[in-house]
Amino acid sequence: MSLGQSLLTIAALIAVSAFFSVAEISLAASRRLRLRQMADAGDLRAERVLRMQDQPGPYFTVVQIGLNAVAILGGVVGEGALSPYFTRLMALLVDEPLAGRLGFAASFLCVISLFIVLADLLPKRLGMNDPERAAVRLVGPMETLLRLMGPLVWLFGRLTDGLFKVLGLPAQRDERITSADILAMTEAGARSGQLAEREHEVITNVFELETRVVTSAMTPRERIAWFQKDEPEATLRARILAEPFSNYPVCDGDLDQLLGYVDAKDLFQRVLNQQALSPLDEGLLRKVLVVPDRLSLAEVLEQFRQAHEDFAVIVNEYSFVVGVITLNDVMSTVMGGLVDPQDEDWIVQRDPHSWLIDGMTPMADVQRALELAELPHEGEYETLAGFLMEMLRRVPKRTDSVQWAGFRFEVMDVDRYRIDQVMVTRLPSGTEASAGPV
The missing domain is CATH 1.20.5 (Single alpha-helices involved in coiled-coils or other helix-helix interfaces)
Known part of the structure; x- marks a missing residue:
């Protein structure tokens, strides 16, 4: 075989190897969701690729037969075609026996380099760029090869399945999406x-929503506006003007003695109709949905759906009211800053290294804003105020501070044991970061 014929043969083997490399990586990297979208759009080849992914064993058997056969042939052809030329070149520099060994080594390295770059790395990178498109284009030729190599595929497939059983390995990949x-x-x-x-x-x-507890999005007890059952109309009107909300709990004596709630829309209609306002009027007082404080927001949404309500009162294990929550509160948690943009942000970044944060801010939001990988004693608190209490092991006072994970949390304002504002400052790199009060 002449040098030209040998080079053409090597080029053909590289092309065949590149085909199998693209076929292998494209099937492995193809996303089932994307393939399903292509199949739903009418591409029948995508459906065939999905079936290949369900039973990939025969497909990869053909790929490996092809790759290994081409690699062996490439070594044989390359060594026989290039070794004499490299040997003669080396003979100009060293003795004949050494020149033969160096010529063989140079031929081997040259052929291996060509196959690694042109038949493996380059095709696989191309296949990874758009694996679904590559897979649907190659599924036809691969199905033809599967039929032609049927006996070999069956033999190697049985041997491989036997090894999987012996080793206790799953025969199919887990397609569940978490x-x-x-x-x-x-x-x-x-x-x-x-x-x-x-x-x-x-x-x-x-x-x-599955992990955040309802207390992280509620209106806390001290901020609830509520009505006494026997309050005069003038007091009701003054409270509505001072604290305009969509719903108002109605109680008998104190907030823990719930009778129900009234909807602000019903109150508005009565005012328009020039009717007297009384929380206990027929048709005005509604039965209130009461939920425990350990529910997740997802569970509260389900409670809203089942009860056909959008307002609930939250109680703790001692049946004391700890807060209220509305459907809008849950949706505000989902939508973030897209909902109620006129409201004051709970987390205000003053500069690249400091934040002013409300004490009632859910710790999940603080963790996201500060990009904290983990928190100490997770599950023991829901808000930034709870985090500070847990770290200090007491009710924080003004100027109390805690250092954690390269940040300093300093209490700026306290209102009757309630932490209003906390200044969070990123500590300079190299600062010894303690995990507790300072």
């Missing part, structure tokens, strides 16, 4: 610019 998988995909989309940052935030917040 919430972590979806969050990872959306984060990748946000980083690449294909998904807007606000959209990424909303998707993340939706999945957090």
Whole structure:
């Protein structure tokens, strides 16, 4: 075989090897969700690729037969074609026996380099750029090869299945998509610019509904506006003007003695009709939905759906009212800054290294804003105020501070044991960060 014929043969083997490399990586990297979208759009080849992914054993058997056969042939042809030329070149520099060994080594390295770059690395990178498109284009030729190599595929497949059983390994890959998988995909989309940052935030917040406790989004007890059952109309009107809300609990004596609640829309209609206002009037007092304080926001949404309500009172294990929550509160948690933009933000970044944060801010939001990987004693608190109490082991006072994970949390304002404002400052790099009060 002449040098030209040998080079053409090597080029053909590289092309065949590149075909099998693209076929292998494209099937492995193809996303089932994307393939399903292509199949639903009418591409029947995508449906065939999906079937290949369900039973990938025969497909990869053909790929490995092809790759190994080509690699062996490439070594044989390359060594026989290039070794004489490299040997003669080396003979100009060293003795004949050494020149033969160096010529063989140079021929081997040259052929191996060509196959690694042109038949493996380059095709696989091309296949990874758009694996679904590559897979649907190659599924036809691969099905033909599967039929032609049927006996060999069956033999090697049985041997491989036997090894899987002996080793106790699963024969099929797990196709279940978890919430972590979806969050990872959306984060990748946000980083690449294909998904807007606000959209990424909303998707993340939706999945957090399962883990965030209802107390992280409620209106706390001290901020609840409520009516006494026998309050005069003038007092009711003054309270509505001072604290305009959509719903008002009605109580008998104190907030823990709930009778129900009234909707502000019903009060508004009575005012328009020039009727007297009394919380106990027929048709005005509604039965209130009461939920425990350990429910997640997702569970509260389900309670709203079942009760056909959008307002609930939250009680603790001792049946004391700890807060109220509305459907709008839950949706505000999901939508983040897209809902009620006129409201004052709970987290205000003053500069690249400091934040002013309300003490009632959910710790999940603080963790996201500060990009904290973990928190101490997770599960023991829900808000920034709870975090400070846990770290200090007492009710914080003004100027109390805690250091954690390179940040200093300093209490700026306290109102009757309630932590109003906390200044969070990023500590200079190299500062010894303690995990407790300072």
